[in-house]
Amino acid sequence: MNMNRPFFLHLQYLLLILVLLQLFISLAVVGASADGGEFTFNGFSGNDLTMDGEASVTNGLLELTSGRAQLKGHAFYTFPLNFTSDAVPNRSSIPSFSTTFVFAIIGQYDDLSGHGLAFVLSSTKELFTALPAQFLGLLNTWNNGNASNRLLAIELDTIQNSEFGDIDDNHIGIDINSLESLESHTTGYYTSDGEFHNLSLVSRKPMQVWVDYDSNQSMLNVTIAPYFLSSTKPSRPLLSYIFNSSAVLPNTAVYAGFSSATGTLNSKHYVLGWSFNLNGEAAALNYSALSVETIQELAQQVPAPAPRNHKILICKVLLPIAAISILVSAALVKVYVKRRLQVRRTKVEWQEYGPPSFTYKNLLAATNGFSDKMLLGRGGFGSVYKGVLPISKHMAAIKRVSPESRQGMKEFVAEIIILGHLRHRNLVQLLGYCRHKQQLLLVYDYMPNGSLDSYLHTQDHRTTNLCWAQRFHIIKGIASGLFYLHEDWEQVVIHRDIKTSNVLLDGEMNARLGDFGLARSHDHGADAHTTHVAGTWGYIAPELARLEKATKATDIFAFGVLMMEVTCARRPFWVNNTDGEPLALADWVLAAWQGGSITDAVDPRLDDYVDEEIELVLKLGLLCSHPSPNARSFTRLVMQYLQRDAPLPSDFQPNSLMINGVGQDEMHDQRAMSESQWTGLIALLV
Numbered sequence: 003m004n005m006n007r008p009f010f011l012h013l014q015y016l017l018l019i020l021v022l023l024q025l026f027i028s029l030a031v032v033g034a035s036a037d038g039g040e041f042t043f044n045g046f047s048g049n050d051l052t053m054d055g056e057a058s059v060t061n062g063l064l065e066l067t068s069g070r071a072q073l074k075g076h077a078f079y080t081f082p083l084n085f086t087s088d089a090v091p092n093r094s095s096i097p098s099f100s101t102t103f104v105f106a107i108i109g110q111y112d113d114l115s116g117h118g119l120a121f122v123l124s125s126t127k128e129l130f131t132a133l134p135a136q137f138l139g140l141l142n143t144w145n146n147g148n149a150s151n152r153l154l155a156i157e158l159d160t161i162q163n164s165e166f167g168d169i170d171d172n173h174i175g176i177d178i179n180s181l182e183s184l185e186s187h188t189t190g191y192y193t194s195d196g197e198f199h200n201l202s203l204v205s206r207k208p209m210q211v212w213v214d215y216d217s218n219q220s221m222l223n224v225t226i227a228p229y230f231l232s233s234t235k236p237s238r239p240l241l242s243y244i245f246n247s248s249a250v251l252p253n254t255a256v257y258a259g260f261s262s263a264t265g266t267l268n269s270k271h272y273v274l275g276w277s278f279n280l281n282g283e284a285a286a287l288n289y290s291a292l293s294v295e296t297i298q299e300l301a302q303q304v305p306a307p308a309p310r311n312h313k314i315l316i317c318k319v320l321l322p323i324a325a326i327s328i329l330v331s332a333a334l335v336k337v338y339v340k341r342r343l344q345v346r347r348t349k350v351e352w353q354e355y356g357p358p359s360f361t362y363k364n365l366l367a368a369t370n371g372f373s374d375k376m377l378l379g380r381g382g383f384g385s386v387y388k389g390v391l392p393i394s395k396h397m398a399a400i401k402r403v404s405p406e407s408r409q410g411m412k413e414f415v416a417e418i419i420i421l422g423h424l425r426h427r428n429l430v431q432l433l434g435y436c437r438h439k440q441q442l443l444l445v446y447d448y449m450p451n452g453s454l455d456s457y458l459h460t461q462d463h464r465t466t467n468l469c470w471a472q473r474f475h476i477i478k479g480i481a482s483g484l485f486y487l488h489e490d491w492e493q494v495v496i497h498r499d500i501k502t503s504n505v506l507l508d509g510e511m512n513a514r515l516g517d518f519g520l521a522r523s524h525d526h527g528a529d530a531h532t533t534h535v536a537g538t539w540g541y542i543a544p545e546l547a548r549l550e551k552a553t554k555a556t557d558i559f560a561f562g563v564l565m566m567e568v569t570c571a572r573r574p575f576w577v578n579n580t581d582g583e584p585l586a587l588a589d590w591v592l593a594a595w596q597g598g599s600i601t602d603a604v605d606p607r608l609d610d611y612v613d614e615e616i617e618l619v620l621k622l623g624l625l626c627s628h629p630s631p632n633a634r635s636f637t638r639l640v641m642q643y644l645q646r647d648a649p650l651p652s653d654f655q656p657n658s659l660m661i662n663g664v665g666q667d668e669m670h671d672q673r674a675m676s677e678s679q680w681t682g683l684i685a686l687l688v
């Protein structure tokens with residue numbers, strides 16, 4: 003045994019020498035140097051960098067995203083930085099650091115780009131679960147704001163996301179464990195006379211950023227300046243923030259790097275040079291070694307910016323109309339502008355005139371020319387095909403829709419751009435879209451386990467492959483997705499077509515709400531659009547059929563029906579084989595409750611359920627599908643009930659269903675319609 007020891011030691015030394023040699027060679031080639039927490043990249047060769055996602059090194063540039071939509075890229079200095087106070091000789095008791103880098107953002111348009119990049123210090127370089135778009139490849143919906151992330155980021159953000167309280171679409175922010183910046187400012191710099199000059203992050207021009215943390219003052223400064231040869235750092239920083247870095251970052255292994263992400267806009271994000279120092283000011287970059295010319299060439303290659311909306315509106319819409327009748331046009335403009343203003347805040351609607359994020363050719367290749375073999379199904383809105391996206395090899399579901407009119411197409415696209423921003427683990431992710439003639443192709447994440455209704459309403463009535471625990475998990479998942487749409491996102495999104503065939507299951511049998519084709523979004527607090535009734539019979543709330551107005555309450559109604567459907571494995575309506583009478587699921591459940599045992603309504607194939615959970619779900623299903631919208635539960639409350647954070651209202655009893663909470667008008671309307679709301683709707687159905 004002892005004999006082996008020297009041998010191992012030798013081997014270790016040999017390896018060490020090899021590693022050092024490798025390091026030495028790579029340093030000689032790249033011009034990067036690293037010593038005791040200090041390194042400099044005057045241009046990149048890929049050495050000493052750990053990259054993932056879209057990130058790569060080309061022509062001495064670190065390319066974080068390559069110009070494709072909805073993707074992210076990371077590049078970290080491979081070696082952990084030791085923030086322990088005595089790891090670096092002669093340093094103060096708590097660590098300081100300083101870094102500087104030159105970056106450039108090349109968007110599709112010279113005044114619009116998404117979503118930006120960030121300098122990151124993190125306890126891990128494995129940010130695989132982070133999301134693209136507004137999450138900048140840093141965090142996701144679950145961990146945003148969690149102190150155990152141990153992450154400090156300086157975001158150079160080019161999209162305003164009210165979700166994270168962004169101040170504008172051209173800002174720099176200091177983020178600690180969260181995308182809600184603790185401090186942020188419109189991009190720019192102060193000259194020595196104290197004057198502020200704006201800079202545009204998306205100008206396609208290289209710019210230099212300095213990030214300095216002084217542990218004695220616990221102060222972090224962020225400074226930016228346009229890139230010039232021999233650029234000097236402005237003396238007054240753009241941002242200063244006081245915090246204790248030892249409380250945020252781990253001591254021993256901190257990774258430094260960059261993260262970047264695209265959303266519906268497919269921009270390229272580059273870093274040209276970077277230096278870092280754990281003990282003193284970061285070394286100045288050698289500007290003549292940076293690939294500035296390459297950036298300038300790239301900036302010129304990009305197609306000229308598309309004409310903005312206003313011009314098109316004036317040329318294509320207003321002028322001809324004005325020629326016909328000034329009166330008519332004035333009215334039209336009013337309507338048009340009003341409608342436009344509602345989506346203006348997202349700042350991306352211009353994209354309906356810009357190139358779509360997928361080319362028709364790619365989608366044609368992905369689906370073998372929309373061959374029947376790839377057909378997943380046909381629905382009211384079009385056909386859905388399975389496909390493998392050519393470049394990323396990502397499995398996708400591609401839906402082909404043909405809006406009836408040009409206006410229909412416009413509205414659809416405007417809406418899709420908004421919906422492309424929705425991101426939640428219980429929603430089917432819209433990856434992008436493509437317009438081809440009168441067709442619209444929507445590209446979604448592929449859901450390997452198909453739709454929920456196919457599990458519930460199988461031909462075989464004896465077996466089921468969904469146990470109660472799975473069904474309960476699915477119900478809670480849908481509630482969570484619905485909560486995000488209704489209350490958690492920056493705008494209220496009414497789904498409008500909640501039903502079991504619109505719930506898809508991912509590889510882990512998590513529920514994901516799909517098909518937002520019918521959704522209409524509107525700002526929080528504002529009134530919902532009033533349009534024709536959309537939805538599926540059986541899930542349509544009485545007042546929706548009557549007033550033609552979709553609200554959160556009409557979504558909740560449909561969700562109530564869905565909860566009962568999942569538990570009982572019965573369709574919202576069916577006809578009794580024996581006596582030919584039509585029956586509503588809600589009446590069936592109510593009858594079981596009145597009969598003394600609500601669990602009698604449960605799917606007979608289930609044998610492993612918890613009585614209290616069945617009771618909760620069925621009663622909540624009835625409460626949510628209450629004939630009166632005012633009596634229904636709020637989405638937030640539905641979540642709390644399902645998570646057992648709150649008990650169901652004790653006064654909710656079978657008899658309360660028809661009387662309590664129903665206003666006089668409602669009562670009158672309902673009686674006029676039918677004795678029972680639910681069976682009343684059958685008249686409309688058949």
Ligand SMILES: *[C@@H]1O[C@H](CO)[C@@H](O)[C@H](O)[C@H]1NC(C)=O
Pocket residue numbers: 082084085086088089090254255
């Ligand atoms: C960091 O430095 C300290 C003190 O020199 C040392 O004890 C520790 O092992 C180092 N950690 C790493 C991860 O290198």
Ligand SMILES: *[C@@H]1O[C@H](CO)[C@@H](O)[C@H](O)[C@H]1NC(C)=O
Pocket residue numbers: 091092
């Ligand atoms: C640390 O400080 C001592 C005394 O001031 C000095 O002699 C030494 O060169 C310093 N070491 C480094 C690495 O700066």
Ligand SMILES: *[C@@H]1O[C@H](CO)[C@@H](O)[C@H](O)[C@H]1NC(C)=O
Pocket residue numbers: 144148149150151
């Ligand atoms: C924060 O993350 C940790 C580790 O992932 C997790 O255990 C904890 O529950 C999270 N906290 C919150 C509030 O989500």
Ligand SMILES: *[C@@H]1O[C@H](CO)[C@@H](O)[C@H](O)[C@H]1NC(C)=O
Pocket residue numbers: 188198199200
């Ligand atoms: C800087 O940009 C902001 C927002 O676009 C604008 O309000 C402000 O007037 C600009 N300031 C200067 C000095 O150009």
Ligand SMILES: *[C@@H]1O[C@H](CO)[C@@H](O)[C@H](O)[C@H]1NC(C)=O
Pocket residue numbers: 214215216221222223238239242
């Ligand atoms: C940060 O900026 C302030 C001036 O605003 C300056 O006093 C301080 O020394 C700076 N700190 C660092 C670490 O650059």
Ligand SMILES: *[C@@H]1O[C@H](CO)[C@@H](O)[C@H](O)[C@H]1NC(C)=O
Pocket residue numbers: 094098216217218
């Ligand atoms: C912090 O303070 C110590 C002692 O006053 C000093 O030696 C050190 O240089 C200071 N560090 C910085 C980064 O200013």
Ligand SMILES: *[C@@H]1O[C@H](CO)[C@@H](O)[C@H](O)[C@H]1NC(C)=O
Pocket residue numbers: 220246247248249
């Ligand atoms: C900073 O945080 C560390 C770790 O939580 C703590 O030990 C230290 O005392 C803090 N320093 C200051 C100045 O608050």
Ligand SMILES: *[C@@H]1O[C@H](CO)[C@@H](O)[C@H](O)[C@H]1NC(C)=O
Pocket residue numbers: 288289290291
């Ligand atoms: C800077 O880079 C240029 C070009 O690579 C090189 O010729 C020059 O020696 C470098 N200067 C320094 C100070 O390293």
Ligand SMILES: *[C@@H]1O[C@H](CO)[C@@H](O)[C@H](O)[C@H]1NC(C)=O
Pocket residue numbers: 450451467508509510511
């Ligand atoms: C769901 O999908 C996963 C992965 O594709 C598969 O392993 C599993 O068997 C599927 N489950 C059901 C119930 O189909």
Ligand SMILES: *[C@@H]1O[C@H](CO)[C@@H](O)[C@H](O)[C@H]1NC(C)=O
Pocket residue numbers: 578579580581585
């Ligand atoms: C169908 O009707 C018969 C006769 O009225 C009744 O006995 C039976 O319970 C009904 N079945 C269902 C499922 O309601």
